[in-house]
Amino acid sequence: MKLHLSAPSQTLIKSTVKITGSKSESNRLLLLQALFPSIKIDNLSNSDDAEVMQKGLQVSNGVVDIHHAGTAMRFLTAYFASQENKDVTLTGSKRMTERPIKVLVEALRILGADISYLKDEGYPPIAIKGKKLTKHKVSLPADISSQYISALLLIAPSLENGIELELVGKITSVPYIKMTLGLLSQIGVVSSFNGNTIKVSPKETVEPTTQVVESDWSSASYFYGIAALCEIGTEISLSAYSKNSLQGDSVLKEIYKDFGVETSFQGHEVTLKKIGAPNNSTFNFDLANAPDIAQTIAVTCLGLGVGCHMTGLHTLKIKETDRLEALKTELTKLGASISVTDKTLTLEVSKEIKKEIAIDTYNDHRMAMAFAPLALKTTLFVNDAEVVSKSYPDFWEDLKNLKFKVQTI
Incomplete structure (x- = not known):
């Protein structure tokens, strides 16, 4: 057109x-809702990205095509890696296959994830076999996209031992990290962000709550x-x-x-x-x-x-x-x-x-x-x-x- x-x-x-709800907040809350179904969401974004995220979270086995949605690619990579018995291939548009995912994949592998590249090393499409992740210490470069960092923080409360994340170097996009931690706090998850270290505690259940985007x-x-x-x-x-x-x-x-x-x-x-x-x-x-x-x-x-x-x-x-x-x-x-x-x-x-x-x-x-x-x-x-x-x-x-x-x- x-x-x-x-x-x-x-x-x-x-x-x-x-104006429709924030795409950034919506996608974070959708992932948290998948982990803790007692969460309800109001004013959800009507964007393509939020729709792709919703559809992707409903898949247990098979191909998940997130098209151009970079946030969904990063968040769903972490989500599926941490979900036992889920076996998916994550792919997207031609541009998406040119956008790097290696930093996140390597971090998840350190935590115990089973992820493999189907074409070019470091880029989608990727195959993920969901596992219970029990390791909890990992480090990431601090100057990368905050979506890699947020992807790990969002799954952290569902992990047996939470996550202790060290950011190496000068941190950029701090507000997006704080947005993620703020949303976790709103559902009762305990976290800390001191210097270059972020800790998120595990949480088994979340009280019924409605989050307004x-x-x-x-x-x-x-x-x-x-x-x-x-x-x-x-x-x-x-x-x-x-x-x-x-x-x-x-x-x-x-x-x-x-x-x-x-x-x-x-x-x-x-x-x-x-x-x-x-x-x-x-x-x-x-x-x-x-x-x-x-x-x-x-x-x-x-x-x-x-x-x-x-x-x-x-x-x-x-x-x-x-x-x-x-x-x-x-x-x-x-x-x-x-x-x-x-x-x-x-x-x-x-x-x-x-x-x-x-x-x-x-x-x-x-x-x-x-x-x-x-x-x-x-x-x-x-x-x-x-x-x-x-x-x-x-x-x-x-x-x-x-x-x-x-x-x-």
Whole structure:
């Protein structure tokens, strides 16, 4: 599906949007629910990733195809490895077979898991024969994707001796680790995170509980981008959000102050209000703890005619696509001057944006949604726009409700 996007006739927006539950929280809670069926979940994400996770957890034997869902690949690898009498093959899309899984597999093998590679060493597809894991001490590099770490922490309470995990080096993506530990705490699991060591105690049963999934701050980022590019006085309210969120991407409320967007909370609703212009011509951001919002920020900066230098982006190269190279390609098409390394992005100040450019999305939901706010500054096309279903299936309808012109080509 190819879309043509253009701005609302009125760029002073006053609107409210209800955003689906966080994909990150949903997938963590789905795994915990599989281990402890007394858990009920409200406001579950309606994303493709959450749906794939749900289906995968119901399989006992055979092939589990998780398509593009990287979180599901990592979480299900740990889950099936720890489940006696389950015998599965985990596979996915072509891109998924290029995304490394070796660090997690090796850690699980140390704990006693039976996992083998079916094609290339270190990559899916993998064959897993579930076993009772009794060993509990393992170490991982600290600068890898937090999903490897969270996968181990999530199965830890179901293991006979829990887990003692040592992280070697400088830890990145700490908020995602803390999100996992926070969810474990909410169901009564005891854990500690001191220095570079995380301990999770075993727990046989969980009292009946209903866990409410907060809406996705990553999805909120696109509305921050819209607010930043709209007229002063624009107000967009989003639900349902918590002021004290477990999600690392909630740092948006601080970052977008620099772009003239003020954030306020009332109950479970957050309101974004455009109150002024950017407070600088060039910005520096360390996104080691929130790399998923890098695409949104880069596009916002282009739209505002300001520059930025972003660091801490090393995990973006192994996402749905190499997001740094994809950003460089698509922003350059729009007229930007941009350079990237394996962990940084630098965008120069640019005053002109080319029109009627077709944005390629690379099977990456965030590429489609991050560029959409730029329709406030130029008309553009979005190729393979249906990719948003991975995390936010209602995105284009929500844009229409904000009076964006969204036309299928």
